[in-house]
Amino acid sequence: MQYCLFTEPQQGASYDDQLAFAQAGERVGFDGFFRSDHYLRGSDGDPLPGPTDAWTTLAGLARETSRIRLGTLVSSVTFRMPGVLAIQVAQVDAMSGGRVELGLGAGWFEREHTAYGIPFPAKRFDLLEEQLELITGLWSTPVHETYTFAGAHYSLDDAPALPKPVQARVPVIVGGNGPRRTPDLAARFATEFNIGFPPVDDIPNRIARVQAACERIGRDPASLSLSLAMSTFAGADDAEVERRAARAGRTLEQVRDGVNIAGGPDEIAERMSRYASLGIDRVYLQLLDLQDVDHVEYLGTEVLPLLPR
Secondary structure: OEEEEEEOHHHOOOHHHHHHHHHHHHHHOOOEEEEOOOOOOOOOOOOOOOOOOHHHHHHHHHHHOOOOEEEEOOEEOOOOOHHHHHHHHHHHHHHHOOOEEEEEEOOOOHHHHHHHOOOOOOOOHHHHHHHHHHHHHHHHOOOOOOEEEEOOOOEEEEEOOOOOOOOOOOOEEEEOOOOOHHHHHHHHHOOEEEOOOOOHHHHHHHHHHHHHHHHHOOOOHHHOEEEEEEEEEEOOOHHHHHHHHHHOOOOHHHHOOOOOEEEOHHHHHHHHHHHHHOOOOEEEEEOOOOOOHHHHHHHHHHHHHHOOO
């Protein structure tokens, strides 16, 4: 299994905060640093320092880290034209030496769109489908050949399909809990399907849906990696867990709800072993306080060595 940091910088984090997290994560053994792609915080509170752009941030991190994987969970199709996004991701992949992953989704937060003047169509899944096809088509077009695409929402005419990513295939993450269309898109385009923030008992159903989608198109389900994300509050004792929960505006009882990951090394290791037994390949540990680098250090030194690999 792989273990990645997952952050929500729009809630209040500068580039320097994210850099400290990513470098600490790399130092203590995490496999990846992933961030949300939002322009507005999702709750009341201190609005400073304001949002940071996901792909600008990842470009910086690409040059200031050396091993850790970098990506979005997930970018919204409403934020960028797909041809431009394909260029951005390919460039950041080159800047990182081939460590980038693209998570792409339909977007959901209408308020951030109206706040920054970004169109927010009522129907966005068709946009997601076309963007997935278009972006992967650009990257897979042989050098010295061009790519043309004619869809209902986007059209490309003899695009040079450059630059190419360093990786032969940039990992593409699709996720969500939709019963049919999201698994179908993942089966067609993704290297990884993220099943979101599920209760443990719901994990087999979500996996079964995407595996069935793979089988419907003749894809080997084993070729699609499976992941989940979970808010994480780790500590040597309940007092430390409670302190970290409070920083996120939650109580100890709220984070010890059986869904969040909360507790010490043995408790977390037990949960990860359960995930591994269900077929999960990667877990994103969502850390909500990006000023608490000690949380990353604690997880890396006290928890990661106990987890299944």
